Amino acid sequence: MDRYDVIIVGGGVIGSSVAFQLSKRGRKVLLLDQGPLGKKASSAAAGMLGAHTELNVDSPLYSFALSSKQLFSDLAVELKGLSGIDIEYVDKGMYKVATTEEEALTYQKLALEPAYQQQQIKWLDGNEVRKCEPALSTFIKGAMWIPKDGHVSAPALSIALASAAASFGADIKEYTQTASFIVEKGEAVGVMTNTGPVRSLHIIVTSGAWSERLLKESGLQLDTYPVKGECFSVKTHQPLIKGTIFSEGCYLVPKKGGRLIIGATEQPHSFSEQVSVQGISSLLERTKKILPSIEQAHWEKTWAGIRPQTQDGLPFIGEHPQIKNLLVATGHYRNGILLAPATGLLVADLVDKKTVRPEWKEAFRLDRNHVYARSAFS
Structure with missing residues (x-):
């Protein structure tokens, strides 16, 4: 059975950004998608980088968005060098x-x-x-x-991030359905796919609007739609x-x-x-x-x-409150492209147990709505 440091479920711009950052740090990464990479919301986006169009400056999401926007200039150059893809920044x-x-x-x-x-x-x-x-x-x-x-090409950004992750050794499997998590003693240790089980030290769910279905069996009812x-x-x-x-x-x-x-x-x-x-x-x-x-x-x-x-307009980014080493990054709504670079860094820091800005960790935590379903693992 294949074993990885990290399995990322969802190959849109958020999942690809996380895969890029973790593979860049030397982690053995597997990126899974139920279809072709970046073909859902990520490919449909216009690619706007507008922190001031919809966000309240008093919200922690504003500072998060600003930090992410500031990464794009250097990221465009880095991705072009690694993948050969121009994200059209x-x-x-x-x-x-x-x-x-x-x-x-x-x-x-x-x-x-x-x-x-x-x-x-x-x-x-x-x-x-x-x-x-x-x-x-x-x-x-x-x-x-x-x-x-400004703006970027959303489809190009998604594919460039995935390609750059692959250049650092990440494995990518398209058309692979993740059916469930493998949980042992309260810890996520792998996923069951339509091609069989895959083991890892960490699981990260980045499946956008499709995240909720997969997470329900883990006992987590995210307030998303x-x-x-x-x-x-x-x-x-x-x-x-x-x-x-x-x-x-x-x-x-x-x-x-x-x-x-x-x-x-x-x-x-x-x-x-x-x-x-x-x-x-x-x-x-x-x-x-x-x-x-x-x-x-x-x-x-x-x-x-x-x-x-x-419901509150903030993404969910953090570790599952009941299952160790199961992380989630979803709920970015119309700002997925803008927030992708900062989300990749934040999730990578959470995996590496690095200190992250307290206001972001608190605002984006998964248990902020205190809603739990019955877990298949409890």
């Missing part, structure tokens, strides 16, 4: 646009907050925004200009915008080759990956109000991704 800033007077007043005040000032964020009125991005409509009342935010998000993309001969545009209800992310990704709808409690006419139609209407010239773009494609959300 772009640092051209982001506009959090106001489409109502109420939003405009709110964003003006936020831009004056010390935490925002430290990131060189400033308020631009409607005319100033359109000087920077002439294609934006007069529907825009103004925007918070966030110069340090799936959220379907629909997106579409178009192409133009000349780029319509230079920076990322984020508004309540939709975002626009410019990619190389004149490609523009627009997302995303939100449908809670759905594992369906079908794209609806209603969802794309509503998204397109919101986009046209912000960027009217999109009507002249060439349609490319639509898709949907299933993202893992939590």
Whole structure:
């Protein structure tokens, strides 16, 4: 029987980041995925690196997101060297646009907050925004200009992390279903897969919205639920915008080759990956109000991704409260790409029993909701 230091269940961007960090530290790692690597939520993401678009500066998730965003510049170079893959890291800033007077007043005040000032964020009125991005409509009342935010190619990041892990010796098995954990005397010692048992010293569950099913038999009932998000993309001969545009209800992310990704709808409690006419139609209407010239773009494609959300909006990252050496990293919702580098480092530090920032360990702990199911191992 094969034996590893670490088995990671879930080959999306979070699992691949964890595999990269642990294999880089010399751990013998096995990365498992029930399908092809990075083909669920990770491939559906637009790749935004926006710590200031949705996160509250008073939340520990904000400092975690900032620490993760700061890793991307060096990570892009490192991954290119190890895997040969360009993750298309772009640092051209982001506009959090106001489409109502109420939003405009709110964003003006936020831009004056010390935490925002430290990131060189400033308020631009409607005319100033359109000087920077002439294609934006007069529907825009103004925007918070966030110069340090950017984006990457989400599919490229996922595959680059997995490839870099493999370059350090990690084994990767796709189309491998993990059916259950192997637990002996309250300690995780392996997993049972559709090809047989595999033993290891640590198990890490990074299966996104699919983590809950596997964890239920371990007695852990995480307060998570799936959220379907629909997106579409178009192409133009000349780029319509230079920076990322984020508004309540939709975002626009410019990619190389004149490609523009627009997302995303939100449908809670759905594992369906079908794209609806209603969802794309509503998204397109919101986009046209912000960027009217999109009507002249060439349609490319639509898709949907299933993202893992939590009731309190914080991810679950930590060790199982009842089973030793069983760790979980899930619930990153719309920020999986942004949080992947920091999550990889945090989980690797937990495996290595290193000291981690107390506020992160406390905020992301698995037992914070105090809900337990009946364990098959109890």
